[in-house]
Amino acid sequence: MKKADIRQKMKICRAAEKFSKEKSQKIIEFLRNFDLFRRSKKILFFAGFQNEPDLLPLAAENLLEKSIFFPKILDAKRGKMAAAKIIKISDLEKSDFGILAPKTFDFFPAEKLDLVLVPALAVDFSGDRVGFGGGFYDRFLAKIRAKRVAVVFDFQKISEKIPAEKTDQKMDFVATEKGIFRF
Numbered sequence: 001m002k003k004a005d006i007r008q009k010m011k012i013c014r015a016a017e018k019f020s021k022e023k024s025q026k027i028i029e030f031l032r033n034f035d036l037f038r039r040s041k042k043i044l045f046f047a048g049f050q051n052e053p054d055l056l057p058l059a060a061e062n063l064l065e066k067s068i069f070f071p072k073i074l075d076a077k078r079g080k081m082a083a084a085k086i087i088k089i090s091d092l093e094k095s096d097f098g099i100l101a102p103k104t105f106d107f108f109p110a111e112k113l114d115l116v117l118v119p120a121l122a123v124d125f126s127g128d129r130v131g132f133g134g135g136f137y138d139r140f141l142a143k144i145r146a147k148r149v150a151v152v153f154d155f156q157k158i159s160e161k162i163p164a165e166k167t168d169q170k171m172d173f174v175a176t177e178k179g180i181f182r183f
Contacts, residue, residue, distance in 0.1 A: 003162065013156075024055070026177035034175070039114075040115035041067060043068060043069065043113070043114065045058070045069065048119075052152075053153065059086075070086055073096075081137075082110065124160065128170060151174075153176060154177055
């Protein structure tokens, strides 16, 4: 199956899936107890969009102990994003894409991140993922060594192989409401 087909299918499935605060809470619980998460000091989160897991409570509870970052789109046409630090959740506002993003941006060298929590429409058994198709995360992840955790609901883990391209970036783990799995 082509990426575009997987993307379309998963958008429909995700739209049909009733958003579950309980499932997001289970994912948060698994992440909270995940050794890699506990050891990481600089973490890039994402703000859930269109039925993605809601990680804002986990970001909020870690603001005092860790440096918390969210993606900031720098150039939408070129698919460029950066990590922007927040001090409080109210530092986020709706972006032009309708996604919560930092209001301001102070440059932070992304290479210094310890962990990146990555949204996806689908993730396969080898760590390949399908996003919305803009390449923002692939370009961002290509420049850094931080561990990558795809955060999705369990139905978004698929058994068929996602056709990966040279520029696609593999995940190290996937976190769902059923647990955290290493690739």
